[in-house]
Amino acid sequence: MKSRDTLIRLKRFQVDEKRRQVVQIETMIAEFERMASDLDREIQHEQDKAGIHDISHFAYPTYAKAAMTRRDNLKRSADELAGQLSDAQAALGEAFEELKKVELLEERDHAKERVAEGVRDQGEMDRIGLSGRSEMHVY
Template sequence: MKSRDTLIRLRRFQVDEKRRRVTQIEVMMAEFHRMAVELDREVAQEEARAGISDTAHFAYPTYARAAAARRDNMRQSAIALEGQLSEAKAELGEAFEDLKKVEILDDRERSVERAADAQREQAAMDAIGLSRARA
């Protein structure tokens, strides 16, 4: 009984850890996307300020070029995290399946124990009824 409870707690902890990892990756991806949008806005502002939007132009703003490079790095990082996210979601699914298997096994064992307890209780009641009937 105690080992089952410990196993269930362990599986729940593992599911929670996997869920946290998925959430953490999703938050990081959202943050990268937000920062890329902000850098897009800054590049557009800098290009508007300079009046030059051609990146090959000799007078293209240095800040806009650097911001565009950072934006591209953010997007690449977000794309790289997509693979980690799918892997983390798969691990979460497996951990959840393991938890459900253990919980189902625990439910079955508990129902067997309850049935045995009910059978013992019924036998005790039958014995009381028989002893009263004899008396």
């Protein structure tokens, strides 16, 4: 019983750890997307300020080109993290299933113990009831 309690605690820890990983990856993706959106606005502002929207134009703003490269890198990183997120979510699902299996085994064992205890209690009550009857008939 003690080892199962330890196993349940371990499985809960693993589920919590996997959940933290999923949240961390989701947060990073959201942050990368926010930064890319900010860069899009800055690129648009630089293009509007220079009056040049053609990237191949010789006078295209250097900052806008650098911002585009940075934005593209952020989007690529967010896409890579999306793959990691899928893996992390799958690992979380597996860890959760393992926890549920162990918890169900524990619950089943407790149910068996309660039934056995009920049978013992009923047997004791029957014994007390029978011994009480035999004493009552002796006059």
